[in-house]
Amino acid sequence: MKKILFAFLSLLAIGCAEQKPAEPTNGFGPYQGQTVYFGNESSIDVFKAIDAAWASFDYSAMKNLIQDGGNFVFEDGYIATTGQEFVDKADAEYQESLEKGEDWGWNTDYAFSVYPKGSDDPKATNQEGEWVNAQFTGTDGTYIEWYHIVDGKLKNWYQTKGDYIMPK
Numbered sequence: 753m754k755k756i757l758f759a760f761l762s763l764l765a766i767g768c769a770e771q772k773p774a775e776p777t778n779g780f781g782p783y784q785g786q787t788v789y790f791g792n793e794s795s796i797d798v799f800k801a802i803d804a805a806w807a808s809f810d811y812s813a814m815k816n817l818i819q820d821g822g823n824f825v826f827e828d829g830y831i832a833t834t835g836q837e838f839v840d841k842a843d844a845e846y847q848e849s850l851e852k853g854e855d856w857g858w859n860t861d862y863a864f865s866v867y868p869k870g871s872d873d874p875k876a877t878n879q880e881g882e883w884v885n886a887q888f889t890g891t892d893g894t895y896i897e898w899y900h901i902v903d904g905k906l907k908n909w910y911q912t913k914g915d916y917i918m919p920k
Contacts, residue, residue: 781868783876791865791882795901799863799884802899802906807857809846811839819905827895827913838909858890865901881907 779788798817805813818824818835825831832838849856863886869879881902888895893913900908 781871781876781878783868783871783873783878785873786868786871786876786879788866788868791867791884793865794904795865795882795884795899796863798901798904798906799865799886799899803860803886806842809843811843814839814842817905819902819907822900822907822909824906824909825911827911855891858888858895861887861889863887 775789777787777789780786781788802814802817805811805817815835815838818838820834822833823831824833824838826841830841832841846856863884865882865884867879867882868876871879878900881900884899884901886897886899888897893915896912896914898908898910899906
């Protein structure tokens with residue numbers, strides 16, 4: 753009888769233990785077994801710091817937020833691999849807009865953070881850190897960018913641009 757009572761109490765304790773809810777997922781990654789999860793605010797904070805530094809021409813702050821040895825692909829195909837190359841390209845684009853008498857700047861439309869995990873494939877290097885997707889509207893078009901944030905720094909970045917069409 754004691755054994756039955758002990759077994760019952762053990763099962764009751766296990767059954768009543770606080771259960772952690774499953775992490776919400778949505779979608780899949782490019783590697784076998786990957787699932788996509790919502791990220792957290794800390795990656796959004798790094799994105800906001802990069803965006804604010806870029807908008808205020810604080811290239812020193814930008815370089816401090818960019819990991820050298822990364823892969824930073826601009827919409828025109830230019831690829832930077834260091835913080836210095838990144839800010840040099842950003843400044844060159846700004847100077848070119850001044851020379852052409854064009855307005856410069858953007859509105860940040862949205863940003864969210866996600867991360868893929870679950871693949872055992874050694875090629876799945878996208879599983880470290882988090883990815884922030886952001887959209888911007890500028891006078892010259894709409895930009896969609898992916899910021900790969902690892903340990904508080906930008907490791908990879910991809911930018912695309914579409915023509916801005918004014919809604920009717």
